[in-house]
Amino acid sequence: MSIEVVNISKKYEEQLAVHNVSFKINKGEIVGFLGPNGAGKSTTMKIITGYIPATEGEALVCGEKVNAESINTQKKIGYLPETNPMYLDMYVREFLFFCAGVHGITGAKAKSRIEEVIEMTGLTIESKKTIQQLSKGYKQRVGLAQALLHDPEVLILDEPTSGLDPNQIVEIRELIKSAGKEKTVLLSTHIMQEVQAMCDRVIVINKGQIVADETLEAIQAKYAGESLEDIFRKLTA
Numbered sequence: 001m002s003i004e005v006v007n008i009s010k011k012y013e014e015q016l017a018v019h020n021v022s023f024k025i026n027k028g029e030i031v032g033f034l035g036p037n038g039a040g041k042s043t044t045m046k047i048i049t050g051y052i053p054a055t056e057g058e059a060l061v062c063g064e065k066v067n068a069e070s071i072n073t074q075k076k077i078g079y080l081p082e083t084n085p086m087y088l089d090m091y092v093r094e095f096l097f098f099c100a101g102v103h104g105i106t107g108a109k110a111k112s113r114i115e116e117v118i119e120m121t122g123l124t125i126e127s128k129k130t131i132q133q134l135s136k137g138y139k140q141r142v143g144l145a146q147a148l149l150h151d152p153e154v155l156i157l158d159e160p161t162s163g164l165d166p167n168q169i170v171e172i173r174e175l176i177k178s179a180g181k182e183k184t185v186l187l188s189t190h191i192m193q194e195v196q197a198m199c200d201r202v203i204v205i206n207k208g209q210i211v212a213d214e215t216l217e218a219i220q221a222k223y224a225g226e227s228l229e230d231i232f233r234k235l236t237a
Contacts, residue, residue: 001063002027002154002184003048008057010043017043019208020057027153030180032199033188036236040208041188042082045156048186049079062153075103078147082158082188084140088132092123092142095131096149103150117145122171136163144172148179155179157187161194173197192228206236 003025010018018040025031035041046052048059050070059066061073087095093114100110118127121141126134131142140163147155160176161169176185177198189195195202195216202219204212212219212235223231 001025002029002061003186004060005044005048006058006060008044008047008054008059010040010047010052011055017208018047018054018205021205021208021210022057023203023210023213025184025186027184028181029201030176030185030187030199032195032202033186033205034190034195034202034232035188035205039205039236041205042158044205045079045158045186045188046081049077049156050074051079051081075150076153078150078152078155078183080143080147080155080157080160082162084143086131086139086142086146089130091130092118092127092134095142096145099146099149105150113149113151117148120148120175121145122168137165137168140164141168141172144175153183155183155185155187157185159189160187161189161191169194192232195228204232204235211235 001024005021005023008018008021009016021044033041047054048061048066050066050073053067062076064073066073090098096114096117097110100106100114105113118124121144123138123141123145126138131139134142144160147157157176161172164172173194176187179185199216201215202212203210219231
């Protein structure tokens, strides 16, 4: 099991952001994590990555408990957060070399891997610019490049196509689908076309609780004749 979330709850003072959430994701699955703003998607993802602790319950990555083995589990995760924080005054390659060093990748191996992810994410023509000179879409590509850099077993992507134009979206979808053949991918999105294009399964969260966890085929069969947008609206009403 690549990702296992067991009875996770997260409370911020009096606000319960996530309540008793559980799910499992196997290697090779691409799972869409859906829900309206404030539903608990980003909070759950941050708990899985070890970025914030759960108030109750636990998350496991590749069989290891995140709260007990956070360094080991973080080595196995490529994470693209919603805010995509970067050092804007760094050049693209400079930033990726910095990220490689954080993961212990140095020298010729780092240079080779950086060139691979630059090509993989379509950054070649922009790679000599500083990050602050890039469009939002290309900044997002840099975020994806750093998430893929250390060849992680698990990818956790929070709104991975945010800010991309239609052509870029198609390219990044193909990249994620390709990565999903060998990795586990959990991605959040509001775009139903992305779910149809990439995901094997959907987990829907609303008001901090899971309201659906099924394959795309099963959920569409259950609501036969309805669009994914209408299904999503019903589940999160």
